Amino acid sequence: MTIDMTGRSASGIAADLRERIERGELTPGTLLPSVRAVAADLGVNRNTVVAAYRQLAQAGLVEARGRSGTRVADRTAVAQEGYAPDTVLRDVGTGNPDPTLIPDPTAALARSTRPVLYGEPVIDPGLEAWARGWMADQLPHDDLLITVTSGASDAIERLLAQALQRDDAVALEDPCFLSALHTVRTGGYRAVPVAVDAEGMTVDGLRDALEAGVRAVICTPRAHNPTGASLSAERAAALREVLAEHPFVLVIEDDHFSLLSRAPLHSVIGPAQRRWARIRSMSKFLGPDTCLAVTASDPDTADGLAVRLTPGTTWVSHILQRMTLALVTDDAVRADIEAAAEHYAGRNAAFAAALTERGLPVSPGDGLNLWVPLPVPAASAREELMRRGWLVREGDPFFLSPDHAGAFLRLTVHDLDDASTTTLADDLAAAAGALRPGIRGGRIEA
Structure with missing residues (x-):
C-alpha cells in the first residue's frame, strides 16, 4: 500500500506512523510499505527506515514477519501467568504456587507494624543483614550491596533502565519467562534469544548473543521457567568463561525459585564481572502478594538501582520487609x-x-x-x-x-x-x- 509519510529521520517516520496507527488510519494487519519503497519515496537512506520500523516494533505497534513484510500489530493483551477467568475447565x-502451602503471615505481620517515617533507612536493617548472608552464596565479590524492590520484575525493569538505553539488546533465554520477556519488550529493548537445553542457557547461544552486541544478559540458574532446566556446574563454568570476556555487560541472575529449588545453585557471575545482580523473589514460597524481592549487586549497579527507585516508590513497605524477615527466620x-x-x-x-x-x-x-x-x-x-x-x-x-x-x-x-x-x-x-x-x-x- 502507499502511505504519504512526512518524516525524514527515523524518529520522524516512526512518529508519523505511530500517530496514524493510534488514530485508526492503519488498522491491525495492515501491511506497511517495504523499506526500499519508503526510502525511495522520502529520499532517505534505507537504514533510516529500518531504524524507524524497529522503533515501532519495540513499542509493540508493528510486527516484522521477514519476507512477509511488516504489519500493524494486533494490540491484544499479552500472555500472563495466573488463572484463566470465566472457565469451567x-x-x-x-x-501458581499452591495457596495451601503458603505460610500464614498473621503472627509475623503482628510483629512488623512499627511506624517508619521519611528519612529512615529504606531497607530494614535486620532484613539487610540476613539477606547479605543469604545472597552471598557463590558470589566472588565481597563488596555486594543489598536492594529491596517490589518483586523480581520490578528489579529487572529498574536494573535494565539504569544501565541501558532504548533499543539496546538484551540476551534472554529461549524459551523465556513471560515476565522478563514483557519487561524487555515494554522497555523498548531488543530481545536476543539464547537457546536453552537440559543444562540451561547454552554456551554457543550466549557467545553469539554477546558477539551481536547485547548490553545485558538475564539468566535463570535453576528451575528455569518454563522448561525446569538448571545449570550444571560444568555449564555454569563455561558460561562464566564466556562472560569474562565481556566484563561490563550487565549480568542479571534471576534465582526465582531459591528456597524451593531441589537443584544446587551454580552461578554465572564470575570474578571478572564488573556489572552484575542476583535477584531472589519471595513470591514462590511466601506468595505472589508478598511483592518483595531482594537484589545483591555490585556498588555501581546498586547505586543506579537506588536512583531508579527514587522517583517512584522510593522504598518497599517496612511492614512487608519485617514480615518477610520474621517468616524466613522462623524455623517452623x-x-x-x-x-x-x-x-x-x-x-x-x-x-x-x-x-x-x-x-x-x-x-x-x-x-x-x-x-x-x-x-x-x-x-x-x-x-x-x-x-x-x-x-x-x-x-x-x-x-x-x-x-x-x-x-x-x-x-x-x-x-x-x-x-x-x-x-x-x-x-x-x-x-x-x-x-x-x-x-x-x-x-x-x-
Whole structure:
C-alpha cells in the first residue's frame, strides 16, 4: 500500500506512523510499505527506515514477519501467568504456587507494624543483614550491596533502565519467562534469544548473543521457567568463561525459585564481572502478594538501582520487609517451605513418570511447572484436552523465535491428586493418539 509519510529521520517516520496507527488510519494487519519503497519515496537512506520500523516494533505497534513484510500489530493483551477467568475447565496452566502451602503471615505481620517515617533507612536493617548472608552464596565479590524492590520484575525493569538505553539488546533465554520477556519488550529493548537445553542457557547461544552486541544478559540458574532446566556446574563454568570476556555487560541472575529449588545453585557471575545482580523473589514460597524481592549487586549497579527507585516508590513497605524477615527466620516456617519444595518436586515427578509410561517422555526438571514436548501440534492437543475438561497452556508464548514453537505444553500439575494425575496423563496421551498415527490406547506403538 502507499502511505504519504512526512518524516525524514527515523524518529520522524516512526512518529508519523505511530500517530496514524493510534488514530485508526492503519488498522491491525495492515501491511506497511517495504523499506526500499519508503526510502525511495522520502529520499532517505534505507537504514533510516529500518531504524524507524524497529522503533515501532519495540513499542509493540508493528510486527516484522521477514519476507512477509511488516504489519500493524494486533494490540491484544499479552500472555500472563495466573488463572484463566470465566472457565469451567480444570485449569492446569496457571503457573501458581499452591495457596495451601503458603505460610500464614498473621503472627509475623503482628510483629512488623512499627511506624517508619521519611528519612529512615529504606531497607530494614535486620532484613539487610540476613539477606547479605543469604545472597552471598557463590558470589566472588565481597563488596555486594543489598536492594529491596517490589518483586523480581520490578528489579529487572529498574536494573535494565539504569544501565541501558532504548533499543539496546538484551540476551534472554529461549524459551523465556513471560515476565522478563514483557519487561524487555515494554522497555523498548531488543530481545536476543539464547537457546536453552537440559543444562540451561547454552554456551554457543550466549557467545553469539554477546558477539551481536547485547548490553545485558538475564539468566535463570535453576528451575528455569518454563522448561525446569538448571545449570550444571560444568555449564555454569563455561558460561562464566564466556562472560569474562565481556566484563561490563550487565549480568542479571534471576534465582526465582531459591528456597524451593531441589537443584544446587551454580552461578554465572564470575570474578571478572564488573556489572552484575542476583535477584531472589519471595513470591514462590511466601506468595505472589508478598511483592518483595531482594537484589545483591555490585556498588555501581546498586547505586543506579537506588536512583531508579527514587522517583517512584522510593522504598518497599517496612511492614512487608519485617514480615518477610520474621517468616524466613522462623524455623517452623522454613520447615513448611521445605515440605512445600518436596511436594512440588514429588507431584511433578509423579506426573512426568505417568506421561513417560504412556509413551510421552518428560523430564520433571525443577520448579512449579512441567515442560511437555509433544509429537503433535500443541494447539491441536490443547483443543482435544479442552473437550476432555482440561485447560492447558501452550508453549508458544514463551518463545522469542518460532523455530521450536508449536510442540510444547507447560503444565502446572502439583495440586493434582493421584487419581487426577492418572486421568490427565491418560487424556493427554489419548489426545496425542487421536492426532497422530502410531499412538493407540494412550501409548505409542513400537
